[in-house]
Amino acid sequence: MRSLVWFRTDLRVADNTALRRACAGADRGVLAVFLLSTQEWAEHDWAAVKVDFALRTLRALSASLARLKIPLLIAPAPRRAEIPGIIASLCREHGCDAVYANREYEVNEARRDERAGEALRAAGVRFEVCEDQCILPPGSVRTGTGAFFTVFTPFKKAFYRVLTEQGGGAVAPGLRPQAETGVRASEIPARVEGFESSVDPALWPAGEDAALARLRWFCAGPISRYKERRDFPGEDSTSRLSPYLAIGAVSPRVCLRAALEVNEGRLDAGDPGAAHFISELVWREFYKHMLVGFPRVCMGRAFKPATERIRWAENPAHLEAWAQGRTGYPIVDAAMRQLAQTGWMHNRLRMIAAMFLAKDLFLDWRLGERHFMRRLIDGDLANNNGGWQWSAGTGADAAPYFRVFNPFSQSRKFDPGGAFIRRYVPELADLSDDDIHDPSALPMLLRTRIDYPEPIVDHARARDRVIAAFRAIGEAPADDAAVRRD
Ligand SMILES: Cc1cc2nc3c(=O)[nH]c(=O)nc-3n(C[C@H](O)[C@H](O)[C@H](O)COP(=O)(O)OP(=O)(O)OC[C@H]3O[C@@H](n4cnc5c(N)ncnc54)[C@H](O)[C@@H]3O)c2cc1C
Incomplete structure (x- = not known):
């Protein structure tokens, strides 16, 4: 054979x-x-x-x-x-x-x-x-009635139960050399026409060994600080394994095993960082399960059908400003420039940039989803679609529609000294730790000295617009007190 x-x-x-x-x-x-x-x-x-x-x-x-x-x-x-x-x-x-x-x-x-x-x-x-791409095959974790979960927390609980009770997620033993075939391996092309990358390849060492080296590095230290530090884009505090997982240079089971070793075999509890990292691997599983349970999300459709009635704005200039990192919101612009320059974006920033497109600019989330996919080294339909629909409020277990991140407060909270903004928006590098988050608040004389745009939308007004649009399609909360200011 x-x-x-x-x-x-x-x-x-x-x-x-x-x-x-x-x-x-x-x-x-x-x-x-x-x-x-x-x-x-x-x-x-x-x-x-x-x-x-x-x-x-x-x-x-x-x-x-x-x-x-x-x-x-x-x-x-x-x-x-x-x-x-x-x-x-x-x-x-x-x-x-x-x-x-x-x-x-x-x-x-x-x-x-x-x-x-x-x-x-x-x-x-x-x-x-x-079945290989997931720790547990999509569809193998179901509710008591046999349905697909649509909310993450009960999915995770059931996932841990299945993993513990039924096993699964084991790593396969190594392989031995096979019989000679006499067939010569092909040359691997250095590039493929139409897909010429301008990102420095040194940023992303390729291959299985590089993936395992990154996993070892992460599990030898950063994993223990992961829960506290994972939201700060100026720090190298997440695993950055996503490109390797997306192309399959490392298996999710190997990642799980490495985290379990740190956590002495425990899925949750134990080392808070390791437990949280395992939970993020389960988010990846959740979105793959969603893809299988609700294939419409593969076809450009919203998970919540009612949200298809929203008439998103049409504004190519706003889309372009967002894509170019010229919105006048420094944290959004730094995020978009990180994506353009490195092919990757920090998770906190993906949420901020996505929510800004869908909620502040009120543009169709599918435009943003496609832009991300066309730029990301870790582009993955399930995770990207899940992240976009979460941010836009159209997805399973999505951020509620009235949760609209304020980009200025997100910036102050997660990039307090502005180190990340300084790296990607150098025209703001000389501003103080406070001013850097919102240069539009500077006196006019100072603003005119910086080559940086004014905010392209007013956040408070944009927030009211998107909430009104979701209310109009019947997504209203039971009472107005539920509409929190984020
Ligand atoms: C709008 C938006 C778009 C996204 N697009 C993608 C995408 O195309 N490809 C992609 O792999 N991830 C995507 N994510 C999820 C997440 O942002 C990345 O997986 C994460 O930033 C990758 O960095 P890391 O490897 O350092 O993650 P870590 O924090 O170290 O997490 C470890 C691994 O867990 C998985 N993971 C972590 N967070 C999530 C999450 N929220 N959802 C699903 N899986 C997660 C990833 O496989 C990740 O590599 C998106 C999130 C949002 C909000």
Whole structure:
């Protein structure tokens, strides 16, 4: 038996279910393939920085697979419709009896796999799609009535219960070298046309070893301060594992195991930082479960259907100012420039920038979701959509519509000395720790000396507008006292 492993967003050797299954009993060796699916990437808004990161990760993967005597083939698949045929003809060419892949839960990816399965069956090749992307397979954690959870806290409780009672989340043992195939591995292209990244690759060392080094660094110290410090974007206090998790250079089970080691086996309680980190990994699980339970979120639709009735503003100039980091709100602008320069944005800032677009600018959250996806090195449909719908108030377990972050107070709270703003908005670097959060409050004479825009909207008025819009579609709270000032 000879197997083919079809790598997609699981670019690693360790704890890779499809790879492990492919190696079991493959006495004539194992081959691997990665498709350069440029149409899929473009349609799904893969950022150039993510493609560059994937290519660099593939180089590391090819070297690791070579040590297992598994050649990694790279095949162009410019059109999605050709993918099943390409996989089937690779099997014919190399005499493979079975193809193994890890499941991708997005609707288009699931349909692609169905078609690939049909083409392979027709060619007499077995196709096995494995559960691998999550700690527990989406759909395996349900309410007492068998429904999908739509609120995070009860989901997390049930998730911990299932993990504890039924096991799961175990890390697979390492693999041994396979039988020789005599097939040569492909060269990994340095770039792919249409996806040229301007982000410095040194910011994001690629590959499984880099991912594990980052995980070790995080678990050796920062994890214990994570709960207190994770909201301060000026500090390197989160794991920054998201690019590795998104491309699959590290498995979520390996991350969980590392955190459990710090926390002496406890999921919650124990070290508050480790427990909180585990809880964030469960947010990732939650959004993947949502994607499977409510596939409409894959198709540009709001989780809360009533919110589809909101008539969002149309203002290309505001969208552009937000995207360029020229809104006149320093924390929002610093966030957007961090994204443009590094391909990543801190979680607190993602919430602030997203809420600003949807609630202050009152623009359709889908515009922001797409912009993020096109820029993020860790772009992931489930997490990005979940984060955007949370921020816009249209999602499952979303921030209530009347919760509208005040960008100035968020800035004072989470970047108190303005260090983060100074880094990304250098034109404000000389302002005092207080003035830097809101230069529009400076006397006119001083304001005219800085090349920085006035706020493009008035926060208080914008807040009233969005609350009125949600009320108009029947999202009113029981009483006005519930409308808190955030
Ligand atoms: C508007 C918006 C858009 C987002 N888009 C994405 C995206 O495209 N890809 C992405 O991976 N995350 C996204 N997130 C979630 C979160 O911001 C990032 O996962 C996190 O900032 C990554 O940094 P980190 O690895 O240092 O996270 P850590 O704080 O170290 O967390 C560890 C891991 O847990 C997971 N995680 C943490 N927070 C969340 C969360 N709120 N939701 C889901 N998973 C989480 C991530 O996989 C992360 O790598 C988005 C959040 C918002 C509010």
